[in-house]
Amino acid sequence: MAVGSLVSPGDHMTSIAELYALQETDLALAADRSMLADVRSRLGDNDELSSAQQLVSERETDLRAAGKHFKEQEYEADELRQKIEPVEKKIYSGTVQNPKELADLQMELESLKRRRNGLEDKALVAMDAQEEAQTALDEARAELSSADAAYLADQTELQEQQTGLESNIAMLEARRELQAGQVEGSLLKLYDQIAVNHNGRAVAKIEGGACQGCRLTLPQNVIQRARGRGNLVQCSSCERILYLS
Ligand SMILES: [Zn+2]
Numbered sequence: 001m002a003v004g005s006l007v008s009p010g011d012h013m014t015s016i017a018e019l020y021a022l023q024e025t026d027l028a029l030a031a032d033r034s035m036l037a038d039v040r041s042r043l044g045d046n047d048e049l050s051s052a053q054q055l056v057s058e059r060e061t062d063l064r065a066a067g068k069h070f071k072e073q074e075y076e077a078d079e080l081r082q083k084i085e086p087v088e089k090k091i092y093s094g095t096v097q098n099p100k101e102l103a104d105l106q107m108e109l110e111s112l113k114r115r116r117n118g119l120e121d122k123a124l125v126a127m128d129a130q131e132e133a134q135t136a137l138d139e140a141r142a143e144l145s146s147a148d149a150a151y152l153a154d155q156t157e158l159q160e161q162q163t164g165l166e167s168n169i170a171m172l173e174a175r176r177e178l179q180a181g182q183v184e185g186s187l188l189k190l191y192d193q194i195a196v197n198h199n200g201r202a203v204a205k206i207e208g209g210a211c212q213g214c215r216l217t218l219p220q221n222v223i224q225r226a227r228g229r230g231n232l233v234q235c236s237s238c239e240r241i242l243y244l245s
Pocket residue numbers: 204211212213214215216235236237238239240
């Protein structure tokens with residue numbers, strides 16, 4: 001196959017430079033549309049904020065449970081203190097004369113005190129747990145507050161980006177329409193076909209004697225032909241339309 005086969009010989013009213021300019025517009029459009037899609041997908045995305053809110057609500061539940069547990073322990077310890085008081089009074093009042101009865105009372109008092117001490121220890125542990133739960137909640141609330149601020153700032157910036165991209169795209173679309181209107185129908189069709197296969201790059205510059213699309217070194221006669229305004233020359237390797245600036 002001959003390098004640089006001439007697909008459509010004759011006079012092309014459109015210069016390849018104009019086609020190349022159209023491609024620049026198309027590439028810019030594709031880039032902006034892809035950015036816009038990304039920006040839109042991030043607008044209203046509040047995953048981080050929701051998980052910070054979720055954490056606060058879990059920590060609130062934890063704190064309520066810890067507070068309840070502490071109150072229960074305190075209540076039980078109080079109950080025992082109230083039981084101890086009358087026994088102590090009885091022992092030290094001197095009204096109990098019977099040594100056996102007195103010894104029994106002493107034993108009861110010691111047993112009650114042991115239980116009270118155990119409960120007081122538990123109440124202390126429960127109080128510590130409550131304090132820890134409060135600290136964890138405070139931290140989660142601080143995180144939520146900064147997540148909230150970050151979300152707001154993020155969304156504001158995304159809104160601005162969206163507006164900017166939308167207006168840029170509208171401008172590029174208008175330019176594209178003008179540019180495409182100046183390209184001959186069959187050439188535009190060819191351009192579109194090649195663009196599909198080459199990620200939007202249907203036109204390749206010739207630089208250093210090579211096709212910049214596929215790096216193939218081009219024969220001199222091909223380069224000569226590409227030099228002529230309106231000459232449609234394609235790369236024999238990648239099929240791209242060659243453009244010599
Ligand atoms: Zn090529």
